[in-house]
Each structure stands twice: as structure tokens, then as C-alpha cells.
Amino acid sequence: MITEKTLAEAEQRKIITATQRAEILSLVHSENLAVSTTPHDLPPSANEDAKNFADENIRLIGGGNDLFVTVGIVLVGAGLYFALSTFFGDQSIVLASLLAVSAWALAEFVTRQHRMKLSSTVLALLFVTSAGTVIGNWVWETFNFEAIQTPQQVLGLRPVIGQSALIAFGTVIAVSVVYFWRFRVPVLSAIVAVSFTALAFIFTALFFYDGVIEGQIAMPSLLAIPDVVANALYVPLICGVLVFLTGVWLDLHDRERVTIWSDCAFWLHVISAPLLVHPLFILATGQDIEVGVIEPTASASVMLTLLILGFVYVALAIDRRSLLIPTLAYFGTLGIYYLIDTAANQTGIPPFALILLVIGALIMIFGAGWQKIRNLIVRPTLPTSVINKLPPIRI
Numbered sequence: 001m002i003t004e005k006t007l008a009e010a011e012q013r014k015i016i017t018a019t020q021r022a023e024i025l026s027l028v029h030s031e032n033l034a035v036s037t038t039p040h041d042l043p044p045s046a047n048e049d050a051k052n053f054a055d056e057n058i059r060l061i062g063g064g065n066d067l068f069v070t071v072g073i074v075l076v077g078a079g080l081y082f083a084l085s086t087f088f089g090d091q092s093i094v095l096a097s098l099l100a101v102s103a104w105a106l107a108e109f110v111t112r113q114h115r116m117k118l119s120s121t122v123l124a125l126l127f128v129t130s131a132g133t134v135i136g137n138w139v140w141e142t143f144n145f146e147a148i149q150t151p152q153q154v155l156g157l158r159p160v161i162g163q164s165a166l167i168a169f170g171t172v173i174a175v176s177v178v179y180f181w182r183f184r185v186p187v188l189s190a191i192v193a194v195s196f197t198a199l200a201f202i203f204t205a206l207f208f209y210d211g212v213i214e215g216q217i218a219m220p221s222l223l224a225i226p227d228v229v230a231n232a233l234y235v236p237l238i239c240g241v242l243v244f245l246t247g248v249w250l251d252l253h254d255r256e257r258v259t260i261w262s263d264c265a266f267w268l269h270v271i272s273a274p275l276l277v278h279p280l281f282i283l284a285t286g287q288d289i290e291v292g293v294i295e296p297t298a299s300a301s302v303m304l305t306l307l308i309l310g311f312v313y314v315a316l317a318i319d320r321r322s323l324l325i326p327t328l329a330y331f332g333t334l335g336i337y338y339l340i341d342t343a344a345n346q347t348g349i350p351p352f353a354l355i356l357l358v359i360g361a362l363i364m365i366f367g368a369g370w371q372k373i374r375n376l377i378v379r380p381t382l383p384t385s386v387i388n389k390l391p392p393i394r395i
Contacts, residue, residue, distance in 0.1 A: 066116040073106065073122050093137050100130035104179075111183045124185040128176055135171040139164045158209065165202045169195040186263035193246075193271045197239040204235050233279035240275025243268050248318055255391050266322045273311075273326035280307055281330075304331065305358065312362065316374050317382065319391035321366070332359050 007024060010016045016024075061067060080102060081095070088094045103126040111120040140146060143157065143164045173195045180188040247268035254262045284303045308331060315324035366373060371394045379393060387393070 060121065061118045066118045069110065069116055069119045070122055073110070073119055073126075076106075077103075077126055093134050096130045096133035096137070100127050100134065103127035103130060107179075107183050111185065120183065120185050121187045124179060124183065124187055127179055128172065128188065128191050131175045132168075132172045135168055139168045158206070162203060162206050165199060169199045184260050186260060187267050189264035190267040190271045193239075193243045193268055197236060197243070197275065200239050201235050204232075233282055236275045237279035237283075240272045240279070243275060244272035244323075247272060247320075251318060251320070251391060252389055255389075257391065266320070269318075269320045269323040270326060273323050274330060277307075277311070277327050277330045307331075308358065308362075313377065316370075317378050317390060319374065319393075321370065324366070328359050328363060332356060 007016070077099070081099065084095050084098055088098075103123050107120065107123045107127070110116050110123060143160045145157070145164075148157070173192050176188045176191045176195070179185065247265040250261045250265035250268070251257075254265075281304065284307060308327070311324060311327045315321060315327075374393050378390075379387060382390075
């Protein structure tokens with residue numbers, strides 16, 4: 001090991017120059033830094049923790065101090081809201097504007113200076129919610145929506161509905177983008193995705209309404225209402241596919257998940273899951289969408305099982321439990337609803353009881369060995385060219 005004293009002596013004897021000495025010291029320093037941060041130098045338990053943490057690095061909480069500051073932000077936000085309410089009363093625009101400004105000011109310290117993750121997420125949601133309240137109230141008052149008393153008045157406002165929706169959700173998207181540009185908070189990607197989905201649904205409804213009024217689309221009868229509702233499910237389904245593909249695209253450009261875009265992909269998968277699951281469940285199982293009754297037959301349970309397995313496989317392939325957890329929660333909630341609803345009227349084991357058993361077993365199994373399951377299921381079923389583009393399988 002060459003010491004700095006040896007290098008200084010070599011420089012004095014004209015063996016190396018001062019520039020060469022500085023370059024050697026810089027090289028030694030960089031190598032020491034790389035070695036000190038290599039996982040192999042950690043104890044075995046730390047290596048195992050690092051490997052498990054790398055499965056899906058969510059980076060939602062930055063430690064105990066982050067959680068502590070988050071509690072403080074919630075208390076300050078609540079106190080500020082009630083304090084301002086005493087001065088401004090029902091002036092919601094002024095109140096929300098002050099809350100938005102306060103959230104931005106706190107973010108300059110919490111997010112920009114200290115990069116506290118959970119606290120930054122809470123502040124971002126507070127800012128967007130406050131800004132959305134401001135623009136929402138302004139649109140409500142400007143376009144006189146508060147004067148609506150009957151359905152006929154709603155139809156009379158058709159010329160401004162599209163414009164008002166575009167202003168409201170477009171502004172939410174704009175302020176989210178600006179806030180993200182300033183503070184780089186990943187949860188804002190979910191806000192943008194939800195806003196675009198809402199716009200797509202509203203403009204699809206307006207397109208259908210205009211087609212009926214102009215005679216291009218036949219007015220549906222009462223018997224055809226379920227078909228209309230079923231067709232409406234394609235809007236969130238298409239939006240869910242687009243949000244999901246955007247998340248996958250971000251993941252493919254950050255296979256090791258070390259940049260902020262990977263965190264954005266996490267939130268996009270959280271949003272895409274319910275947008276995909278509910279329409280697919282209704283369309284695939286043939287539920288009674290007219291009255292919302294959920295009474296799956298044996299064939300519907302088979303379709304539901306196939307849906308669960310499909311989502312499990314996709315989540316394993318892209319290494320995203322954030323896609324799987326909302327999916328299993330949705331199916332599990334339906335199962336609980338069905339069991340409670342039919343417990344007094346049926347004997348034996350309902351089909352959904354088996355679904356709940358499958359979901360519970362899957363959650364426990366995946367929690368114990370996610371990467372090993374990926375290796376057993378994904379590696380043999382996908383070509384190497386595809387696997388090399390997906391997040392690496394760590395075993």
C-alpha cells in the first residue's frame with residue numbers, strides 16, 4: 001500500500017510530478033470509496049437485507065426522523081387549516097391558496113434541503129389538493145354550476161362542461177408537473193395519471209351525448225343500459241393499459257431502479273391496477289352491472305382465478321408487487337363482500353371462499369420468496385432477450 005508520505009517523497013525526488021501525485025491520490029480515494037460501499041463488505045445479514053430491499057426499492061420512508069417530521073406536518077397542516085378558517089370562514093379559495101403556499105414553503109426546506117421522502121409525499125399531496133380546491137371552486141363559481149337544481153339544467157350547461165373539465169384537470173396536471181420539476185416527488189405521477197383518466201372519461205361521455213343529440217347514436221332503451229355501462233368500462237380499461245405501459249416503459253429504462261423515474265413507475269402501477277382490475281373483472285365474469293350485484297357462479301370464479309393468475313404472472317415478470325397488492329386487495333374485498341352477503345342463505349363452501357384462500361396463500365408465499373418465485377416461473381417461460389430487458393432476477 002503506497003502512502004501519501006511515499007508519494008510526497010517520490011515527488012521530491014522527481015520520480016513523479018505534482019500532477020501525477022494528485023491523480024494517484026484521486027484514484028486511490030475513488031477506489032476506497034467504491035470498496036466501502038460494496039455490499040460484499042457488509043456482514044452476511046446486511047447483505048441479505050440489501051438483497052431483499054433491492055427487490056422493489058419503494059423509498060417511501062426515509063427513516064424514523066422522516067416519520068417524525070411527517071406527523072409534525074400533519075399536525076401543523078390541521079392546525080393551520082382550523083386557524084385560517086377562523087379568519088376567512090367560507091372563503092375556500094383564499095383558504096386553499098394559503099394552504100398551497102404553506103405546503104410549497106415547507107417543501108423548500110423538507111424536500112429540497114433534506115429530501116425527506118414520506119414528508120415530501122405528504123406535502124406534495126397537500127399542495128396538489130389545495131391547488132385543486134382553488135381551481136375547482138373557481139370553475140364551479142365561474143361557470144355557475146352552483147345554480148344547478150335539475151338534470152335539465154345540467155344538459156343546458158353542455159357547451160361549458162368540456163371547457164370547465166379541461167381547465168380544472170388541466171390545471172391540476174400543470175401544477176403537478178411544475179411541482180415535480182421543482183421537488184421531484186414521485187407521487188405526482190399518480191396525480192397526473194388520475195387526472196388524464198378523468199378527462200378521458202368526461203370527454204367520452206360528452207362524445208356519446210353529442211352523438212345521441214345529433215342522431216348519430218341511437219338513444220339506448222332501459223334494457224340496453226347494462227350494455228352502455230359495459231361499454232363505458234372500456235374507458236378506464238384503456239386508460240389503465242396506457243398507465244401500466246408507461247410504468248413498464250420507465251422500469252425498462254431503469255432496470256436497477258436507482259433513479260426517481262423508478263419511483264414514478266411504482267405509483268403508476270398502483271394507479272393502473274384498479275383501472276385494469278375492475279373492468280376486466282366485470283367484463284370477464286359477466287356480473288350484473290345494472291344493479292351491481294356480485295354473485296359469481298362457478299364459471300365466474302374460474303374466470304376470476306385466471307385473472308388473478310394473469311396479474312400474478314405480469315407482476316412477477318416486471319418485478320412489481322405494487323401492481324399485485326391492489327389487485328389482490330380488490331379481489332379479496334369482493335370475496336369478503338360476497339361471503340358476508342350470502343352467509344345466511346347458503347350452506348357449504350361458496351366459490352369465493354376458495355378465492356380468498358388462494359389470495360391469502362399467494363400473499364404469504366410471495367412475501368417469503370418473491371425473487372425465488374420469479375426465477376422459477378419467469379425465467380423458464382420468457383425468452384432470454386425479454387428477460388435481459390426486465391429487472392434482473394436476484395436469487
